[in-house]
Amino acid sequence: MIDEATKNRISKAMPMLAEHQRRKFLGIEALALGHGGIEALSKLTGAARSTIALGMKEAAEAVSDPKAKPSAAGNNERVRAKGAGRKRVEETNPGITDALESLVSDATIGNPENPLCWTTKSLRNLQKELENRGHRISHVKIGELLAQMGYSLQLNQKALQVGEAHVDRDAQFTYINAKARCFMEDGQPVISVDTKKKENVGNFKNNGAEYAPAGSPPEVLDHDFPILGLGKASPYGIYDVRENEGYVSVGISSDTAAFAANSIRTWWDEMGCLKYHGASRLYITADGGGSNGSRNKLWKKELQQLSNETGLEIHVSHFPPGTSKWNKIEHRMFSHISKNWRGRPLVSLAVIISLIGSTTTKKGLKVKCGLDTKEYETGIKVPEGELNELNISRDEFHGEWNYWVSPSETFA
Known part of the structure; x- marks a missing residue:
């Protein structure tokens, strides 16, 4: 339904447009294509059909009333309308940061009541424990939250001396x-x-590890007794x-x-x-x-x-x-x-x-x-x-x- 010239034009224009501009651009293209245009453009660009339909509506309104003021989403100061977009996980999932902090904080180390005291604090283990507490969240988002909270992967560091340090x-x-x-x-x-x-x-x-053909790890002995x-x-x-x-x-x-x-x-x-x-x-x-x-x-x-x-x-x-x-x-x-x-x-x-x-x-x-x-x-x-x-x-x-x-x- 979409010819090569149109596909080429859309692929070059899309990366240069902001979100509201892409929506209206796809709406105009859909109007030009006529029946079945929304479906075709959705498959071509991956945009939701509802997004393209909204773009058609905004484009039609702009044509019918050229003197109308641009919407908040269409002015030069904002990409999205005020309040639009996905809400922060802290808003949709109250208490998530406190719950995550309680699992990874240094204060919980050695506390037998901490459920992750004796397991690896991997993102998926954290995800499982948070779900047990009623917080549904992906392991990817947990990694993002930890970064925002100032946590990162840390290796053990030999810095503590056994016994009293010598006075000199x-x-x-x-x-x-x-x-x-x-x-x-x-x-x-x-x-x-x-x-x-x-x-x-x-x-x-x-x-350690080194590069080798996938699925072909070097085979070694299953014990460490000297030969x-x-x-x-x-x-x-x-x-x-x-x-x-x-x-x-x-x-x-x-x-x-x-x-x-x-x-x-x-x-x-x-x-x-x-x-x-x-x-x-x-x-x-x-x-x-x-x-x-x-x-x-x-x-x-x-x-x-x-x-x-x-x-x-x-x-x-x-x-x-x-x-x-x-x-x-x-x-x-x-x-x-x-x-x-x-x-x-x-x-x-x-x-x-x-x-x-x-x-x-x-x-x-x-x-x-x-x-x-x-x-x-x-x-x-x-x-x-x-x-x-x-x-x-x-x-x-x-x-x-x-x-x-x-x-x-x-x-x-």
Whole structure:
């Protein structure tokens, strides 16, 4: 019924018109088409038949009385007549915002009487609970209301410290920042070190997702027990703060102080000494526990050996208890490695090394990765007398956290 020229004219005109203008335009077109015009235009544009009929009536009135004033809906100040359009959900559904607020407010967390205390607060779960309270509303509208109320999807954030914060927590941060700045200004290397979470080697599920043909997800084992002969990988990382570069040593043995020190040794031999030719000091920032812990005697002994081999005066600062997330390697390197291998089964050590080594960021992060096949013995005890032979100096400010190891000819 509608020729191509008319279809072309309508398709070009409709996007340029306001609501009341579209209605009248379709009414005029319907009048021109005659019988069956409303039905044809409704199918073509998707406009309601009642809307087109109203447009025909308004167009006919305008033709019969050209001097008549335009209606409120047809003036230049309004698109719709005053009071027209769908009413706000808050008006048609009184109390909806208060009911929604009671379900998602922080004040309800941990309250056993809150029906959603132990379920995911998804939009559809919220919709179901609101319907139980007599509020009929779509999950899409709930999302819009939450946005208007200042709510958005939030991830858990590690911000609360277990136990009492150390009285010198902030002072230690200031100390570390000031010392790192002095080292970098003097052209000396500053590294952040830590052990990344151990990973099962094999065709296991790895959190995250990556693109694959629809309906063809990668199939992995239905359990997470280590596979005999593959075991676990222990990545130990060294992050160069100034150069935004890192080295990760993937061990197949235990995460010991000897493994940590050897990882730093490998970084220095393969990367550090090339970037800092002629350096005389090295500054290491580390967590307070684990293989590089402040109370780990073997860690200090291994640092002495490393200092003797490299000729470097090795300065160490540990972060206060409960503050390991501030260690730069966590958010500048390890987090990007996790993103790079998300959804990828770590089927072999070669795959792990390749994925770590291919990690980059827009800010220029580069990561090198290598395999450490040594077997490191656990449970090694360092006698107090042997510890006293180490050439260790301690800072006046928290010497248990801040110390340095100098080369020693007497220590073998």
